[in-house]
Amino acid sequence: MTRHLLTWIDWQPAEVEDLLVLADRVRSRPADFGQALSGRLLGLLFLKASTRTRLSFERGVRQLGGDGVFLSAADLQVSRGETMADTARALSIYLDLIMARLGAQSDLEELARHSAVPVINGLTDDSHPCQALADLLTLRDEWQDLRGRKVAYVGDGNNVAHSLIVVAAKVGLSVSLACPEGYRVDRRYLAAAQRQAASTGAVIEEVADARAAVAGASAVYTDTWVSMGQDSERESRLAALSGFAVDAKLMAHAEPGAVFLHCLPCHRGEEVTAEVVDGDRSRVWRQAENRLHAQKAIMLRLAGVS
Numbered sequence: 001m002t003r004h005l006l007t008w009i010d011w012q013p014a015e016v017e018d019l020l021v022l023a024d025r026v027r028s029r030p031a032d033f034g035q036a037l038s039g040r041l042l043g044l045l046f047l048k049a050s051t052r053t054r055l056s057f058e059r060g061v062r063q064l065g066g067d068g069v070f071l072s073a074a075d076l077q078v079s080r081g082e083t084m085a086d087t088a089r090a091l092s093i094y095l096d097l098i099m100a101r102l103g104a105q106s107d108l109e110e111l112a113r114h115s116a117v118p119v120i121n122g123l124t125d126d127s128h129p130c131q132a133l134a135d136l137l138t139l140r141d142e143w144q145d146l147r148g149r150k151v152a153y154v155g156d157g158n159n160v161a162h163s164l165i166v167v168a169a170k171v172g173l174s175v176s177l178a179c180p181e182g183y184r185v186d187r188r189y190l191a192a193a194q195r196q197a198a199s200t201g202a203v204i205e206e207v208a209d210a211r212a213a214v215a216g217a218s219a220v221y222t223d224t225w226v227s228m229g230q231d232s233e234r235e236s237r238l239a240a241l242s243g244f245a246v247d248a249k250l251m252a253h254a255e256p257g258a259v260f261l262h263c264l265p266c267h268r269g270e271e272v273t274a275e276v277v278d279g280d281r282s283r284v285w286r287q288a289e290n291r292l293h294a295q296k297a298i299m300l301r302l303a304g305v306s
Contacts, residue, residue, distance in 0.1 A: 002115065002116060002117065002118055003118055003302055004112045004115075004118055004119040004120070004121075004302070005118075005119075005120050005121055005129055005130075005298055005302065006105075006108055006109060006112055006119065006121050006127070006129075007105075007121065007126075007127045007129055007162075007163065007166065007189075008129050008132065008163060008166040008167040008170065009166055009189075009192045011167075011170065012170075013170040013171060013196070013200060016133075016136075016167060016170045016171055017171060018301075019133060019294075019297050019298065019301060020133070020136055020137055020140060020171075020297075022297040022300060022301065022306060023133070023137050023290075023293045023294045023296070023297035024137070024140075024293075026293050026296045026297055026300070027290075027293040030063060033063075033064055033065075033296070033300065033306070034063070034064070034065055035064075035065035036064045036065060036300055036303075036305050036306060037061060037064040037065050037066030037096075037299065037300070037303060037305065038065040038066065039065075039066070040061075040065075040066040040067075040096040040097065040303060041066065041067050041068070041069060041094070041095050041096050041097075042057065042061045042066060042067070042068040042069070042095065042096065042097045042098070042099060042299065043068075043069055043071055043091055043094075043095040043097070043098045043099065044057055044058065044068050044069065044070045044071060044099050044122075045071050045076070045091075045098060045099065045100040045101065045102070045111075045122075046070065046071065046072050046073075046101050046122075047072075047073050047078075047100075047101065047102045047103060048101050048102065048103060048123060050101055050122070050123070051265070052264060052288055052291055053099075053101055053122045053123060053130070053291070054070070056288075056291040056292045056295055057099050057122065057295055058070070059292060060292050060295050060296040060299065061097075061299060063292075063296065064296055064299065064300065066096075066299075069095075083110075084107050084110040084111050084114070085110055085111075085113070085114040086114075087111065088110070088111045088112070088113070088114035088115040088119075089114055089115075089116075091115065091117075092114075092115050092116035092117050095117055096117055096303065097117055097118050097120065097299060097302065097303060098111070098115060098117060098118070098119045098120065099119075099120045099122045100119060100120070100121065100122055101122035101123045101124075102123075102124050103124065103125055104124065104125060104126075105124045105125065105126035105127060107124075108121055108124050118302035118303065120295075120298055120299070120302065123159065124159065125159060126159055126162060126186065126189075127159050127162050127163050127189075128159045128160050128162075128163045128263070129163045129167070130291060130294060130295050130298065131160055131163060131263045131287075131291065132160070132163035132164050132166075132167040132168075133167065133294040133295075133297075133298065134287055134290040134291045134293075134294040134295075135164060135167075135221075135261060135263075135287060135290075136167060136168070136171060136173070137290045137293060137294050138261065138283055138286050138287045138290050139151070139173070139219060139259075139261075141286065141290075142218075142219075142259055142283070143218065146168075146171050146172060146173040147171070147172035147173070147200075147201065147202075148172070148201075149173055149174065149218045149219075150173075150174040150175070150176060150203075150216055150217045150218055150219075151164070151168065151173060151174070151175045151176070151217060151218070151219045151220075151221055151261075152175075152176050152178065152210075152213040152214040152217035152219070152220045152221065152254065153165075153175055153176070153177050153178070153179075153213070153221045153222070154178045154179075154210045154213055154214065154220065154221070154222050154244050154246055154250070155178075155179065155183075155222045155223060155225060155241055155244045155245075155246075155271050156179065156183050156223060156224075156225050156227075156237070156241060156271075157177060157179035157183055157184045157185035157186070158183075158223060158227065160223045160263050161177065161179070161185050161189075161223070162185055162186060162189035163189075164221065165177070165185065165189060165190065165193040165204050166189055166192055166193045166196070168193070168202060168204070169192075169193040169194070169196035169197040169200060169202045169204055170196055170200065171200065171202075172200040172201050172202045173202055174197075174202045174203040174204065174205075175193075175202075175203075175204050175205075176203075176205050176206075176207055176212070176213040176214075176217065177204075177205065177206045177207065177213060178206075178207050178208070178209055178210045178212065178213035178214075178244060179206070179244070180240050180241060180243070180244060182240060183237075183240060183241065184206065185206075190204065190206070209243070210243065210244050210246075210250055211250065211253050214250055214251070214253040214254045215253050215254070216254070216255060217254045217255060217258055218254070218255050218257075218258050218259070219254075219258055219259045219260070219261055220246055220250070220251060220254055220258060220259075220260050220261070221260075221261040221262070222244075222245075222246045222261075222262055222271045222272055223262065223263055223271065224265065224266060224267055224270070224271055225237050225238060225241045225267070225270055225271050226238070226267070226270075238270065241271070244271075245270065245271055245272065245273070246260065246271065246272045246273070246276055247272075247273040247275065247276060248273065248275050248276060248279075251276060251281070257281070258281065259281050259282070259283045260272075260276050260277065260279070260281050260282045260283065260284070261283055261284065261287060262277060262282075262284045262287070263287065264284055264287070264288060266284070
């Protein structure tokens with residue numbers, strides 16, 4: 001059966017731990033993997049624009065000895081009405097791996113259902129699993145052991161938050177969420193994370209306000225309040241989320257030395273102040289770098305070569 005990465009929900013804790021170990025090996029000993037995907041072709045389907053996702057996957061597959069082909073909506077017949085199922089069947093003939101950055105999670109699931117090759121979720125409106133693995137890799141760089149630590153996630157309970165809570169629960173990392181009414185995380189992802197947390201000792205919780213979430217946290221995480229396709233909601237979003245910005249005053253409620261995370265792009269003066277995102281406690285550029293290593297590990301594992 002072909003293995004995909006659509007969300008972290010169906011991955012076992014040991015598999016996530018193994019991926020983190022592999023990502024660290026790939027990062028520290030890149031020459032060992034320089035031909036691991038020789039002769040393999042990765043399809044990069046982008047129905048949503050990207051900076052970090054596109055560059056990290058293109059660079060990553062080449063560093064593994066493979067090659068990648070970029071496919072935008074204009075390059076695909078799906079833009080002219082071909083079904084996602086037929087698109088998947090066609091792509092499977094020519095490609096060895098597919099990375100898809102789409103809108104609807106249901107489209108990604110349809111793609112994977114009819115694909116004969118592994119599909120990697122490069123982002124959907126529901127989930128961003130590659131980012132979450134890079135986040136864990138970044139936090140392991142800080143603490144080595146993730147168990148017993150707490151991350152505060154503040155702001156919009158979006159796709160980044162969904163993937164974070166699910167994969168954090170797999171490794172025993174607690175997450176405290178502070179999101180306003182109407183912007184809370186999807187109940188399906190919260191329930192999945194809490195079920196997993198019950199067996200790993202993590203605590204995945206929602207709290208009333210940002211200060212309560214940040215209290216005792218070793219890391220504070222936020223994301224943009226207005227994502228792609230939400231421009232028409234901009235004013236209402238900014239108003240609803242205005243009490244959830246991460247600034248130095250909020251960071252002061254976290255543990256001494258707590259780090260700041262953001263998946264980027266950020267909007268200084270909205271979800272985070274420049275003082276925080278550009279400060280010495282920010283790890284946002286380490287996260288961006290770790291996307292490359294985490295995704296190389298994912299490609300290797302799904303390709304069955306490591």
